[in-house]
Amino acid sequence: MPRARRSNLSRQSRSARRIRNTANERTEEEQEIAREQRRDSMARLCASQSREQSEAARETARLAMRNRRANNRGQQIDNLRRRTRYLSSADLNRAAFRYDCSNDYSLHPSVCIGQMDVVCEYCGALKFSGETAGLCCLNGKVK
Structure with missing residues (x-):
């Protein structure tokens, strides 16, 4: 019988382990030197770009941030719905006559159409x- 293949979830690749280990082994001075090198590299890149290229890069970054924020809002709403106690359909029978303000009726699957x-x-x-x-x-x- 063939062995079942193990999932790669929560596993790290060799290169990811190597990068993590080298980053952990650096001293504070080496980390500061690496940060300074990255700053210099970015400054050279920005200086070499034309005005139109830098505007396009900023617009791309703006759109990416807007998408991340929108996705985050969607996740927050999903989490809120998961945490909120849904009412069963039987609970909605004659619910107007016994309204409970602690229940969020708008989150009920029968109400959200x-x-x-x-x-x-x-x-x-x-x-x-x-x-x-x-x-x-x-x-x-x-x-």
């Missing part, structure tokens, strides 16, 4: 993603 971003291929109506296909025009049978 999303945006109307699905377009019907027959009549062009905007629909929610969870709606059935023939709800608006019976799949083109009704004009």
Whole structure:
């Protein structure tokens, strides 16, 4: 019977171990010299670039930061939803008559139906993603 291959999760490559070990073995002076060399290298790179190239590099960095922030916001919302106690569908039965302000009803999967971003291929109506296909025009049978 062949052996199962082990996962590479949480493993480091040889080069990653080598880089980590050499960084840990450096003295404070050597680390400062390496930082100064990186600063000089970046200064030379910036001086060699034209104005348009440096503007393009800054714009690329701005867009990358904007994307990272947007992804971080999405992760925060996902974490909030995971931590929030969802109500079961039975709990929503007559919930308006026994409203509890400690529950966030907007996070319930039955309440969050999303945006109307699905377009019907027959009549062009905007629909929610969870709606059935023939709800608006019976799949083109009704004009």
